[in-house]
């Protein structure tokens with residue numbers, strides 16, 4: 001074992017896997033940008049109270065999984081476990097809610113949860129997310145969901161399903177909560193579960209233990225007790241999804257791990273991943289902004305797991321290919337050739353071509369092996385004598401064919417081969 005390892009449960013992404021990671025992240029983000037979402041870059045750590053209040057004290061995320069510490073000024077800060085609370089904080093702080101609505105924002109980056117590491121469950125996880133704030137319109141819910149669906153499909157993924165439900169609103173949730181508690185308190189529950197039923201009864205429906213599952217099989221579900229407004233909203237979302245041909249299944253027992261959700265709530269589930277099957281999730285959070293000290297504006301968004309999307313693609317036997325690491329590889333033999341090829345490499349890079357070359361005065365054989373391994377389509381091969389004669393060998397790595405090209409024409413020749 002080496003002296004230092006990455007922290008437990010934190011993946012490293014290295015070439016060539018890292019190119020696939022970037023392709024997945026960028027593919028998911030591109031789907032959001034096409035719908036007019038603007039990028040935000042927000043702090044990796046925030047005031048601890050932001051998450052406690054935003055995500056909910058009774059959630060596992062806040063009560064068990066946060067990376068919280070006092071900074072040198074003795075402020076309690078937390079590595080962000082999710083993106084929504086920070087986005088809303090920034091929207092309020094910078095008054096974006098006073099501009100045109102909805103405010104449409106997207107982001108990508110690392111999030112931190114002290115979970116028990118296992119396949120597909122990491123302590124530093126990567127998400128692509130969007131938030132659409134300030135308009136409560138079922139068409140907007142459907143847009144957000146359709147973007148996630150399109151993002152996954154643009155990568156070639158298709159072995160997933162969208163599960164959707166409604167968690168109701170202020171007018172129907174309190175009554176439903178009581179109804180559910182009445183049901184739960186009649187069951188023979190252990191002390192801790194009973195306490196959970198007191199604080200957050202919905203979470204009991206998420207209990208994975210078979211005995212509890214069995215007891216709660218007939219528990220009332222929110223979907224059967226929606227107010228007229230919430231019901232109409234949900235029907236509107238489904239009608240839009242139908243029109244957009246986004247397939248879904250209704251899962252009235254869905255429980256999300258964050259407390260801010262209202263009305264439309266959804267998850268993208270992939271069956272090839274074992275226990276950690278959620279590749280993305282999101283929903284509406286109409287009370288969150290006010291709870292964080294802002295106006296009473298609605299919002300909806302999603303977070304898609306980049307790590308799990310990569311695993312899901314692998315499970316489907318698919319790979320997204322990013323651009324080749326290197327398109328051209330320089331093989332210099334001699335000091336003059338090294339300088340000349342370095343200049344050519346710089347010119348090609350300036351023209352947008354990815355170029356690497358052999359360093360360390362290696363033998364022709366070793367340098368050609370490097371060219372081969374690099375995956376480059378073209379090798380530029382030159383010794384000092386070639387440079388003196390004013391030529392460089394341009395080798396097609398696929399066919400092995402090599403021709404001499406005048407130094408001044410190498411740039412044009414390479415560009416025309418790469419972009420016919």
Ligand code: HAM
Nearest residue numbers: 082083121122125278279280281282283301302303305
């Ligand atoms: P979330 O469901 O907690 O939602 O996370 C979104 C996605 O992040 C999950 O579906 C999963 O793919 C990935 N993920 C979460 N935890 C882990 C982990 N430990 N290891 C690997 N991947 C993980 C949110 O975070 C909300 N902020 C989404 C949202 C935005 N809702 C409204 N707006």
